[in-house]
Amino acid sequence: MTITLNKRTFNHMVELCAHQIDIVFHALSDATRRQMLSELTLGERTVGQLAEPYDMSLAAASKHIKVLEGAGLVRREIQGRTHLCRLEPGPLATAHQWLGFYERFWTDRLDALERLLKEDDARKAAEARTQAKPASKPGNEA
């Protein structure tokens, strides 16, 4: 079961040639572009609308959009003189899956943390008990 999932993820890792994952992660590594994506979450936007919030030239914003398009994260539909952009979530799903491969590591880590905290609680409780009734049950210590 989990083996199948891992294989699937592994295949994704291999099949989608690494270079395209490079491109997707690189597209996501810029805050402006991530904000644009989140704006596209709310619906289609023209290039001008996407560019408007930013203190940069339209040409610069247009380049950002082209990067997103190149990563397959955005599709553009030209309507007359305006270009309508929409979110294309496929590559995001791929990246999410890629990261999902590492999920067991952080969950393991959190599990370990939880275990430590529990042990710590138990130790402190035991300490409190020995403080209250000293030398009553000298078994589990150290």
Add this chain to the structure above:
Amino acid sequence: MTITLNKRTFNHMVELCAHQIDIVFHALSDATRRQMLSELTLGERTVGQLAEPYDMSLAAASKHIKVLEGAGLVRREIQGRTHLCRLEPGPLATAHQWLGFYERFWTDRLDALERLLKEDDARKAAEARTQAKPASKPGNEA
């Protein structure tokens, strides 16, 4: 219990200012570095061990590792003259969560696809039926 865990992760997302997400995604945007991470999945590795598979100078690989370290994805423990590296999955969890925000978009997309396929099947089944018994139920066509 689980609420505590989520808050912790959520704090990560908020506390980690966008610039740090920039850094994490940038670190992930290079195939060499991603391979190094996957190698660290199998256990601790020295810098030399991590560098060995690649056709580049040790100094170049060392720089890659420093990028991973800067992103918080790797922690280094200096033992004598060797540096032991281990995977630090926290930032990966953050990135995974960040992408998870967009999950509904690709699942919606897949749902829509599934619906279309189902409709298509139904249409084809109907076609087959009208082929077998022509002019039997001339209701739902076009």
Add this chain to the structure above:
DNA sequence: AAAACACTAAACCAATCGGTTGACAATCAC
């Protein structure tokens, strides 16, 4: 003490990145 080892630091290089400006192309509105 000397030599080998594991690794970083620094200087350098070509390529890319994110931004600019100015010119251009296409469309809409009058």
Add this chain to the structure above:
DNA sequence: GTGATTGTCAACCGATTGGTTTAGTGTTTT
């Protein structure tokens, strides 16, 4: 047609990236 609007393209700029090489630091081995 004229003029505004929407957007790209091309050239340029400084900063960063990924790589190199050479030198240097500290540790282990002998």
